[in-house]
Amino acid sequence: MKAFCRTLAALACWAALDAGAANIEVIVKTAGGQPVEDAALILEPASGNVPKLKTHANIEQRDREFVPYLTIVQKGTAVDFPNRDKIKHHVYSFSPAKTFEIKLYAGKPAQPIVFDKTGEIAIGCNIHDWMEAHVLVVDTPWFAKTGANGVAHIANVPAGAYRLRLWHPRQKAEAEIKRIELTNMPQKRMELALDVAPRAAHAKPPADAGY
Numbered sequence: 001m002k003a004f005c006r007t008l009a010a011l012a013c014w015a016a017l018d019a020g021a022a023n024i025e026v027i028v029k030t031a032g033g034q035p036v037e038d039a040a041l042i043l044e045p046a047s048g049n050v051p052k053l054k055t056h057a058n059i060e061q062r063d064r065e066f067v068p069y070l071t072i073v074q075k076g077t078a079v080d081f082p083n084r085d086k087i088k089h090h091v092y093s094f095s096p097a098k099t100f101e102i103k104l105y106a107g108k109p110a111q112p113i114v115f116d117k118t119g120e121i122a123i124g125c126n127i128h129d130w131m132e133a134h135v136l137v138v139d140t141p142w143f144a145k146t147g148a149n150g151v152a153h154i155a156n157v158p159a160g161a162y163r164l165r166l167w168h169p170r171q172k173a174e175a176e177i178k179r180i181e182l183t184n185m186p187q188k189r190m191e192l193a194l195d196v197a198p199r200a201a202h203a204k205p206p207a208d209a210g211y
């Protein structure tokens, strides 16, 4: 049921709350009150007891963009980079948490990239300067990212003490880590503040430019 819940809007899951667990909903806004999209909400259990729930993710290349822009994964997750475009891409990262390169390719590369170290990884394409994606590798299965409305849900988090972290690829300053105590809570709501810089404008040539 837990895995099922993660794939649905959390609203559909309120009824499926396990005994002794909590459903968390946060809304992230800038100091000016604007909703923040693509903020990562991370709950790290103080107990250090972290079950592994999901082991695979996809970051596609579609219409000469990475989709999604932000992917949050648990340490040890394998990520595929399928190219859905008719042209080739060349995916790379110089980030210390995962330095890698998938040289000029079409279709789905034979091997996924395994993100085995926690940290922030910025990903680009050697051919298309404007393409940008981010991976945040965390040591917990309890995470979510905010949608365009600034809202993120995490369903069925076992009761206990947690560190609540907020992160965004374009955050202006690091958010303070909050300590929270979860008990049986069908719907715990919080409002959090995070200021982010706008995404840099980039020149993207028209689709018929040939690259």
Ligand SMILES: [Cu+2]
Pocket: 064, 088, 089, 090, 125, 126, 127, 128, 131
């Ligand atoms: Cu590309």
